[in-house]
Amino acid sequence: MTISTITATKQYSGDGSTVSFPTVFKFLANADVQITHRDSSDTETVWVEDTQYTLTGAGVSSGGTVTVKTSPTDYTPASGETLTIERITVENQGTEYPEGGAFPAKAHETALDRLTMLVQQVTARIGRAPKYPVTDASTLSAEHPNSTDRASKFAAWDAAGEPIASSGPTGDSSIPVSSYIETLLDDLTAAAARTTLGVVIGTDVQAELITTRGDIIRGDSSGDTERLALGTSDQVPTSDGTDLAFADVPLSLNYTAGLTLSKSAADTLGIAVGECRDDGDAVNLALTSAHTKDVSSSWVVGTGNGSLDTGSYAASTLYAVWLMRRSDTGVVDVLTSLAFANGSLTKPTNYDQFRLIGFFVTDAGPDILAFTQVGDYFRLTGDVVTDVTDATMTADTFETATLSVPPNCLAHIYATMTSDGDTVADGDIAVRTAGAADAGGPTESVSHAKFSAANVAGTGGSAIVLVDGSGQVNYAVSEGNNTSTANV
Known part of the structure; x- marks a missing residue:
């Protein structure tokens, strides 16, 4: 029987269902066939007959069939996996010719088939090996350095194109590069290399990277990335329709908690800790520590200082009490005024967020008339004020x-x-x-x-x-x- 095909390898792609794969080449014994499975992560495994597959058709001119086993374990090649069927003939000669006997034509043909298979096997392996072009000089040596000389070295070629063991490039001219890369390779520091590349830290690289736990990345007005720092305790991410920011959970416009007023002394007003929404419904105003204010003197920021926005302290007069905040610094303080409308206030510099939180009345002294506040309810508890x-x-x-x-x-x-x-x-x-x-x-x-x-x-x-x-x-x-x- 002749060997009509020069193919000694066949590869199939799995589809998750096909289990029968023709060898397409002749083989003399099952031991002459090797099955290699490669999974989707490129891990190769040589299969064992009767464990992952069975094989039939030894000696058949058209080849045999590999059948993948599906029980007790299913080895069917899935999509993304490959199955390679390869003929690897044992390199020996087992045919005997009896001296003086009849010529063993059948055994002789099998021996010739075996030799042909071995030649095909060697040819296939040589075909996968690196080779010099046929046009290279026949005098070139292909011999590599010995194991001692090539240990921990790179495979390289000398000026004649013969193999050597190299420790790697030692200068700009050791490897072929473009003229631009040559200007980069002579830089001795990372800073110099960034300059050559035209890269600036904070602008082109490492720009607006997360630096602190809780940071997030957002797009700026130009569509570039920028870092958004984590907000303060209890703040939440909010959007104004254009940008993302951290902000306090908005209170309702009419909401007030705490901020209870009291008469601390004749001309001293007490303001308790509390919070409310500003009258423009833009931000929360929070007084985080109790304050006292001298209502008889001009406003100065801070507890214990004056509160009057303008003019002189007057007897038998109704005064408004305002909570106010600077949007640029977040400082919150208290102001007293004759004005009960935001637009009529004489506002301290940079204070731009306000909310009316109460009032008080002075007597003829002038001193603050005693009063009691419960939420939005104010009751004068001293002498009755007769207005008419x-x-x-x-x-x-x-x-x-x-x-x-x-x-x-x-x-x-x-x-x-x-x-x-x-x-x-x-x-x-x-x-x-x-x-x-x-x-x-x-x-x-x-x-x-x-x-x-x-x-x-x-x-x-x-x-x-x-x-x-x-x-x-x-x-x-x-x-x-x-x-x-x-x-x-």
């Missing part, structure tokens, strides 16, 4: 009074009236929101206090009334044809 004593009332006609309370608040008002008491049986004093519809005096009032007596002693009652933006209310009395005095 009107003895020229016209019955059933509302008049206007300015009260010692902040604008646009709900005021708990105590009102009385005094009659001439001739024969009257009863009377009314009414207080309502300034500007409310007037259709006949107290009978149309928001609330009223009943007066009942036929004498001059004044009695009255309380009412909760919405004060307008100027701190004003309307009041009126009703007592028939008698004259009356209103007290609010």
Whole structure:
């Protein structure tokens, strides 16, 4: 039987299902075939017959078949894996020719087949070996240095192109490089090499890298990377629609916690620790330590210092108390003012974030009138402040009074009236929101206090009334044809 193919190797790609692979070449014995499996990580394993595969077709001219075993372990080559079938004929000669006997034609042909297979095997191996081109001089030596000379060295070639053992390049001219790389190879330091390359640390390399635990990388306005430092405790990443930043969790606009005001001394206001949202709804304002402020002197930053924004400290006056913050430094302090509107404040330099947090009233001293604050509720606990004593009332006609309370608040008002008491049986004093519809005096009032007596002693009652933006209310009395005095 002739050897009609010169192929002695066949390689297949796995697909996860195919288990039968033709050898495509003739082999004389199963031992002459080697199966090598390479997995997806390029690890090669020589398979063992009857463990990973079975083989049939020894001696068949067209070749045999490798069948991959699937039980008890499935060795089917998966996608990304390869199976290489290689003929490796044992290099010996086992055919005997009996002297004087008949010529063993069959055995002789098998021996010739075996020799042909060995030649093909050697040819295949030589084909994978490095070779000199046929055009090189036949006098060139291909012999490598001995093991001692080549130990820990590089395989290289000398000027004649013959193999030598080299310790590596020792100068710019030792290896072929471009003229540009030559200018780089003569640099003795990393800094010099960066200069040659035109690379600047912090700009081109190692720019805005994470340096601290918690840092993150974001894109800047040019689309380049920049480092964003970790925010302070309890801050969260937020977006303004353009940039990412760390910020406090936004409080609701009407939220206030703490910041309770108190009278610490005659002219000293106490402010408790607390937080709120600024009136522009931009940032949280937090007073992290209790403060005291001298309300009789001009503002100076810090606890124990003055608080007045402008002008002189006055008697019998209503003052607003503001929490304020510098956006450039984050410093928070307290300001007192006659102004209850942000736009009317005389603001200290660089303070640009404000929130009204309360008020106080001075007496004739002037000293701070004693008061109690519970949340948004303020109650004067000292002498009653009488804002109105009107003895020229016209019955059933509302008049206007300015009260010692902040604008646009709900005021708990105590009102009385005094009659001439001739024969009257009863009377009314009414207080309502300034500007409310007037259709006949107290009978149309928001609330009223009943007066009942036929004498001059004044009695009255309380009412909760919405004060307008100027701190004003309307009041009126009703007592028939008698004259009356209103007290609010």
